[in-house]
Amino acid sequence: MEHLVECRDVVKIHRGRGIGGAKHGFKAVEGISLSIDRDRSYGLVGESGCGKTTFARALLYLDPPTSGSIRFDGVELSTLGRREFRKFRKRMQIVFQDPNSALNPKMSIHDSLSEGLINRGIGEAERAKRIKDLLELVGISYAYRNRYPHEFSGGQKQRIVIARALSMEPDFLVLDEPVSNLDVSIQGQIINLLTDLKNEFSLTYLFISHDLNLVSYMCDTMGVMFKGKIVEEAASEILVSKPSHPYTRRLLASIPGGAERTGALGLDEEEESVETLAARAASRQAGVGCPYYPYCPLGDDECVSSAPSLRQLEGGHVVSCHKVEPAESR
Ligand SMILES: Nc1ncnc2c1ncn2[C@@H]1O[C@H](COP(=O)(O)OP(=O)(O)OP(=O)(O)O)[C@@H](O)[C@H]1O
Numbered sequence: 221m222e223h224l225v226e227c228r229d230v231v232k233i234h235r236g237r238g239i240g241g242a243k244h245g246f247k248a249v250e251g252i253s254l255s256i257d258r259d260r261s262y263g264l265v266g267e268s269g270c271g272k273t274t275f276a277r278a279l280l281y282l283d284p285p286t287s288g289s290i291r292f293d294g295v296e297l298s299t300l301g302r303r304e305f306r307k308f309r310k311r312m313q314i315v316f317q318d319p320n321s322a323l324n325p326k327m328s329i330h331d332s333l334s335e336g337l338i339n340r341g342i343g344e345a346e347r348a349k350r351i352k353d354l355l356e357l358v359g360i361s362y363a364y365r366n367r368y369p370h371e372f373s374g375g376q377k378q379r380i381v382i383a384r385a386l387s388m389e390p391d392f393l394v395l396d397e398p399v400s401n402l403d404v405s406i407q408g409q410i411i412n413l414l415t416d417l418k419n420e421f422s423l424t425y426l427f428i429s430h431d432l433n434l435v436s437y438m439c440d441t442m443g444v445m446f447k448g449k450i451v452e453e454a455a456s457e458i459l460v461s462k463p464s465h466p467y468t469r470r471l472l473a474s475i476p477g478g479a480e481r482t483g484a485l486g487l488d489e490e491e492e493s494v495e496t497l498a499a500r501a502a503s504r505q506a507g508v509g510c511p512y513y514p515y516c517p518l519g520d521d522e523c524v525s526s527a528p529s530l531r532q533l534e535g536g537h538v539v540s541c542h543k544v545e546p547a548e549s550r
């Protein structure tokens with residue numbers, strides 16, 4: 221089966237950051253390859269600043285990649301002209317973390333939802349019907365359609381943002397931390413809504429979060445990102461039960477109950493020799509070797525001198541770490 225989304229070696233350099241930034245730029249995404257099959261959900265996890273949003277924006281060509289290939293439904297996006305691209309654009313929608321900045325405060329929700337439908341050439345009577353259906357779908361009363369964003373709670377606003385994304389009848393939705401700005405009590409409702417919508421419309425999801433529990437619950441496959449790269453990828457149940465990369469193990473150990481499940485794997489700096497600490501600091505400065513080495517309890521000389529690439533363990537489980545052996549010998 222052909223993948224719905226296929227990225228190869230996607231790189232994104234942000235220009236204009238820091239001294240000499242305009243010239244050299246900042247490599248926020250360093251060669252990401254991943255694919256997502258139709259009706260599936262891929263979860264991308266990693267700590268703040270590792271490049272998740274940058275990758276998502278590059279993937280949708282909101283902020284095109286510096287290099288690399290992105291195929292959607294078999295079509296290489298970089299080859300499309302403006303008009304053709306617009307057709308694809310509708311099929312790929314994104315929901316961001318903050319519903320407040322996603323909605324125009326000066327527009328009623330009716331008008332916000334109308335915009336996309338007008339662009340798609342849908343007439344007034346049909347628009348009214350669709351807006352009613354969309355609002356019902358996300359659990360907002362049609363009677364509230366003439367209200368403005370500030371009259372809704374955070375969770376309701378996110379429902380409206382989701383309805384607006386669905387108004388384009390997408391087949392692919394990128395959900396970039398869709399619940400992390402919401403009260404914990406509301407988060408579950410939005411997650412349930414997203415799960416129901418996925419089933420009802422056979423949607424394909426890229427779900428971005430730093431919450432590993434949530435991602436493993438929502439997604440079939442998970443990729444762990446560290447400093448612009450995927451360092452481990454596997455089916456969700458494998459990734460959380462048999463994490464291989466020391467970074468994944470650290471992330472899992474940091475969630476409640478995680479340390480017992482995976483064996484804590486932290487770097488105890490007090491136990492390190494002065495030489496090792498100096499080597500770690502030098503490696504961080506030099507930017508050679510494994511990017512995780514400065515934080516890694518398993519690191520040795522090999523990790524200082526060469527950066528590991530992703531390699532296969534078993535059953536689609538891939539990891540970039542010199543110190544991880546294939547499963548049988550672990
Ligand atoms: N437009 C930009 N110009 C320059 N640097 C940027 C720009 N956008 C992001 N960055 C930098 O790129 C890196 C990755 O940022 P990004 O927002 O993609 O991370 P993230 O994984 O989504 O983080 P979070 O979990 O906090 O949302 C960060 O160091 C950030 O400061």
Ligand SMILES: [Mg+2]
Nearest residue numbers: 272273274396
């Ligand atoms: Mg982000």
